[in-house]
Structure formats: structure tokens, C-alpha cells
Amino acid sequence: MEKLTLVKVGGKIVEEPDTLALLLRDFTSIEGFKILVHGGGRSATKVAAQLGIESRMVNGRRITDEDMLRVVTMVYGGLVNKNIVAGLQALGVNALGLTGADMNIMRSDKRPVGDVDYGFVGDVKEVQADTLAMLIRQGIVPVLAPLTHDKQGHLLNTNADTIAGEAAKALARYFDVTLVFCFEKKGVLRDENDEESVIPWLDRAAFTQLTQEGIIQGGMIPKLENAFQAIDAGVKEVIITKASELGKAGGTKIN
Amino acid sequence: MEKLTLVKVGGKIVEEPDTLALLLRDFTSIEGFKILVHGGGRSATKVAAQLGIESRMVNGRRITDEDMLRVVTMVYGGLVNKNIVAGLQALGVNALGLTGADMNIMRSDKRPVGDVDYGFVGDVKEVQADTLAMLIRQGIVPVLAPLTHDKQGHLLNTNADTIAGEAAKALARYFDVTLVFCFEKKGVLRDENDEESVIPWLDRAAFTQLTQEGIIQGGMIPKLENAFQAIDAGVKEVIITKASELGKAGGTKIN
Numbered sequence: 443m444e445k446l447t448l449v450k451v452g453g454k455i456v457e458e459p460d461t462l463a464l465l466l467r468d469f470t471s472i473e474g475f476k477i478l479v480h481g482g483g484r485s486a487t488k489v490a491a492q493l494g495i496e497s498r499m500v501n502g503r504r505i506t507d508e509d510m511l512r513v514v515t516m517v518y519g520g521l522v523n524k525n526i527v528a529g530l531q532a533l534g535v536n537a538l539g540l541t542g543a544d545m546n547i548m549r550s551d552k553r554p555v556g557d558v559d560y561g562f563v564g565d566v567k568e569v570q571a572d573t574l575a576m577l578i579r580q581g582i583v584p585v586l587a588p589l590t591h592d593k594q595g596h597l598l599n600t601n602a603d604t605i606a607g608e609a610a611k612a613l614a615r616y617f618d619v620t621l622v623f624c625f626e627k628k629g630v631l632r633d634e635n636d637e638e639s640v641i642p643w644l645d646r647a648a649f650t651q652l653t654q655e656g657i658i659q660g661g662m663i664p665k666l667e668n669a670f671q672a673i674d675a676g677v678k679e680v681i682i683t684k685a686s687e688l689g690k691a692g693g694t695k696i697n
Numbered sequence: 698m699e700k701l702t703l704v705k706v707g708g709k710i711v712e713e714p715d716t717l718a719l720l721l722r723d724f725t726s727i728e729g730f731k732i733l734v735h736g737g738g739r740s741a742t743k744v745a746a747q748l749g750i751e752s753r754m755v756n757g758r759r760i761t762d763e764d765m766l767r768v769v770t771m772v773y774g775g776l777v778n779k780n781i782v783a784g785l786q787a788l789g790v791n792a793l794g795l796t797g798a799d800m801n802i803m804r805s806d807k808r809p810v811g812d813v814d815y816g817f818v819g820d821v822k823e824v825q826a827d828t829l830a831m832l833i834r835q836g837i838v839p840v841l842a843p844l845t846h847d848k849q850g851h852l853l854n855t856n857a858d859t860i861a862g863e864a865a866k867a868l869a870r871y872f873d874v875t876l877v878f879c880f881e882k883k884g885v886l887r888d889e890n891d892e893e894s895v896i897p898w899l900d901r902a903a904f905t906q907l908t909q910e911g912i913i914q915g916g917m918i919p920k921l922e923n924a925f926q927a928i929d930a931g932v933k934e935v936i937i938t939k940a941s942e943l944g945k946a947g948g949t950k951i952n
Contacts, residue, residue: 520775528798532850543783595787
């Protein structure tokens, strides 16, 4: 099968013109089929504040009431997504910005109210991988915003890591997928104060052991759980690294 | 050639949930290949005001400085476009929201500063009609936001009537195109106080005569000039009507 690289970048990188320009250059240098998935939380918080709307987070996830849904639709679907698309087009990458509603590529259910009412937040139920694969094979580079829809006419805010993971899993039937999660560090670190202490490779056993030893902790645990789930579902390789390392051999490889 | 209906709707219709729901129902009832082009000016003005940004218009056109470009990117590319797409998907229409930057479908040049500096406003230079035709033939219904790009990384605010006209002209090589401009009235009226005085048909000669007689005046003149330009460029028919008349035989036909 042909290779597909799916890169997820957080909000911070795509929201500053300087870091965005570097990211787009690095992303452009990746050869072969590719997809970019972006966040945009910081911009959403900023725009919301300017509109007098308070951002409320629970467990790092945004509570999305009707006003906040309007904000994330504007910021993720419009501001962040379309600026990335325009930036990639300038570099000769034939980008196409998509939410889950576009061509129904990602349908979700509104999350049931449990201990927390997250509001208009979607849990992904179905990915139109055939549509994405058709676009990709035509040389189009999808740029996915962290928004899905319920196919009943409602957009739903959806975590960008989840979008990336679900797209990667669904596309594993069509391509040899490498899923790259970009974050602030060069990879999973053995010592969080030493940027050079990147753990080059992790399997489930090593992950379990390092978690028990307390070397892997905090927000890295769900990120890695997510990575192993992708591997279990047929994704060839997951890489956790820094955006500036894109196209290089660095980072932590999970398989 | 196969028939393609390209419908342009103004901001007012798509910005209120009730009128939007009716429009989407009427648009869905149109048989065969179709495209929707939307405005969003009222929402842009409202969001801009909420952000403390003043809307300045010259000759009915928005002055688009850097702050206003961010607003229209959010509102046209995100809020309005993605809600239309989600609404059409709920009705079983396989909608895909696009700006001119997406797949480079509409490239423009920033308007030169003349008597007025319109700012980040684009004049359309190139339409990738082959890409649009390919999507349409796959059953996809493009939903075009009034934004283009310069392929240098900059989004540009672009009049929705112009987007509709340019798309219709470029697609005339691939389809028998009917271009429908929806506005507040049932058509071009002989007596602006009588909604039933629709002029059913206009050619260039009749237009010239009715303009000289003062029956056609004001903002209708550039709208009709635009329509005749489309006809001259190969568009089969232009219809000026009310959104609620979509799919019916009403309105003013120009050919």
C-alpha cells in the first residue's frame, strides 16, 4: 500500500504567523500523500473573550454551549483552517479545508450528559474514508478542522487528537498510515527537563513499565493510549514529536 | 450538455435560522447538478461590532482592513458556510464548503488602490472549473463562501455576486448553466411597489429601453449588467427571483 502521513498540530503552532509559516514549510517537505489536522483552542479562547464569552474547561476539554459553538465554528472552520489552506496553496500544496460536515466525512453523536455536560461536543461515529482516500489520490491534501456534525444539521466541537486518530484508523484500510502528533517537546522524554532525553521507541510493554515507574505521567498517558489504540486499529506507526522535527527521523515512535 | 443550477443567495436569507431552513429546503428541491453561493455581510457587520470593529462601506462594498479580513474569514468561511453545509447534509445533499483557496478554485488579485482603498478585497482572475466540474460530477454540491485567495498566502474578501458570476461563466464550458440570483423581490419589477409586476423576460435591448425609461434603476442596473455579462460568456440563462421561488418557474429570465 502507498504511504500516507497524517500530521496533527496543536493550536499554539498554527495560531502565530511565524510558527505557522515554519510548520507549513516543514509539512510541505513531507513527501507523498498527507493530511493536516489542526487545533485552535487558544484563538477560540481569545476570540471568545473579545466577544465577552467566557471559556470554561473541564479536564482540559472545552465546555461548548451555543455561543461557544459559534466561536469555534468561526475560529476552527474559518480563521485557522482557511489561513492554513491559503498558506499551503502558496507553497504549491493543493490543500482543501474540511470540517466533518463537508462531504459528511466525519459524523459524530453529541456526547451524552454525564458528570459533566460538555454541551455541543461530538464523539466520532463514522468516517467517510473512501471519500478522503479519493481526494488524496487526486493529489489533494485535506486540512481537517476539529469540528464534526451529527448529520441532523448540527456542528459539534471535537477534539483534534480524536479527529486525527479516527481519520488515521479509518484510512489504514487504504494506506500505510503514519500518524504524527506534534507537541511542544521533541518526543516522549525520559526526563522532562532534558529535551534530549527522547525515548526513541515504545511498545505497549515498555509503555506499561515506564508508566508504572512514573517516568511517563500526566497528559502523556492519554496521548499514548490514543496512539496504541491507533496501532491496534491498523495504523502502521505513530510518532510523537515537535513540529520542527517533521520530515526528520526524530521523535518517539510507537508501534 | 448536462444542466447545472448555480444559486446565489444574499446574507439576509442565510443568517436567520428560519429563512435558512426554508432556503435549504427549496435549494434541495432543485434537481440535477447544483452549486450554492452565499453572502454573509450582515453577520460580518454584527460580529465585527461585537469585536469593536467598525464596518465601513463605500458604494455598498465593504472596506476590508486586516481586522475585518479576520472577521469575514471567520464569518463567511466558518460560521455561515459550515452551518449551510451541515444543514444541507441533514437534507441528504452532499455539500462541500469551499473558499477560493480550497483546491485553489478561485484565485484573485488584491484590488489596486484607486479613488478608494478597499483593502483586502480580491478581483477574480482564475477559476479552476475542471476541479469544480469533477466534484459536481461525483455528486458533490459545492457551497461557495465569498472569499478568494491570491495564491501568495493571502485570503481576500470577494463579492458573492462576483463569485457566482465567475463560477457560472467558467463552468459554462462543462454544463448548461442556469445562474439564479436570489434577492428580496420575486424578480425585476415594473413597479417596485407591486410585487406582482415581475418582468418575466429581458434581453439586452429590453434592458436598455427599460433603463432609459427609468423603470429599471438603482442597484438593479449593475446586477443586470452582471447577468448579461454572464450570458455573453456562455451562461445559458440567468434568473433573478426570490429564494422562495426556487424550483418554480417564476422570476425574471435573462438570456
